[in-house]
Amino acid sequence: MLEKRKGEKIHIRDIEISTYTCDVEGIIVEGILKDDRLTPYYTIMGESKPPSTIHHMIIRMLVNGQPLTIQDIEVEMPCSPREQCRETMEFLNSIKGMTISSGFTEKVKKTIGGNKGCAHLTTLVISMAAAAVQGFWSYYARKPISSDKVSLGIIKQHLVDTCWLWRKEGPFITTFNELSNKS
Structure with missing residues (x-):
C-alpha cells in the first residue's frame, strides 16, 4: 500500500x-x-x-x-x-x-x-x-430553475458525456429528454 x-x-x-x-x-x-x-x-x-x-x-x-x-x-x-x-x-x-x-x-x-x-x-x-x-x-x-432557463442545448454543452452519470445513453439524459418533450 x-x-x-x-x-x-x-x-x-x-x-x-x-x-x-x-x-x-x-x-x-x-x-x-x-x-x-x-x-x-x-x-x-x-x-x-x-x-x-x-x-x-x-x-x-x-x-x-x-x-x-x-x-x-x-x-x-x-x-x-x-x-x-x-x-x-x-x-x-x-x-x-x-x-x-x-x-x-x-x-x-x-x-x-x-x-x-x-x-x-x-x-x-x-x-x-x-x-x-x-x-x-x-x-x-x-x-428554483425554470425549464426555459435549462435548455437541452445547455445540458448538451456542459453535461452530456462529461462522465459516466451524464453519458448520452444514461438514465439522467434519458429522463431529461423525456421531461423536455413533455413541456
Whole structure:
C-alpha cells in the first residue's frame, strides 16, 4: 500500500477555486495556485534556497452568458521564481472572449501554452473552467430553475458525456429528454 510507503513531505501544490456573485450579470471565478517547497533546495541555476513558496498566482475571471464566456480577466503574481515570470501575466488577456465549452482546454493551450505563456497560469485557467461551470450552476440554482432557463442545448454543452452519470445513453439524459418533450 502506497500510503504506508510515504516518507517526508517535500512539496505542496494547492489550487483553490472560488466563485462569487458580481455587481453585474455573471460570476467572478477566482483561482489561486500556490507551490510550497518544504525542504531546502537548489534552483536549476545552482542557487541554494531555504524552504519557501515558489509560486503564488491569482487569476480572476468575469464569466457570463450562454455559452459561458470569459468577459474580463485579471492576474496577480505575489510570488514567482523569477521576475521575468511576471511578463506572462498580460498574455492572459488573449483569452478574453473565449467560450468555456467543448475544446476549451485545447484552445487555451494553443493560445497561452508552451512558450506563449506560463505553464502554471495555463494549468490554473484550465482548472478554473470546470469550476466556472459548477459556479455558474450554483449561481442559477440559488432559486428554483425554470425549464426555459435549462435548455437541452445547455445540458448538451456542459453535461452530456462529461462522465459516466451524464453519458448520452444514461438514465439522467434519458429522463431529461423525456421531461423536455413533455413541456
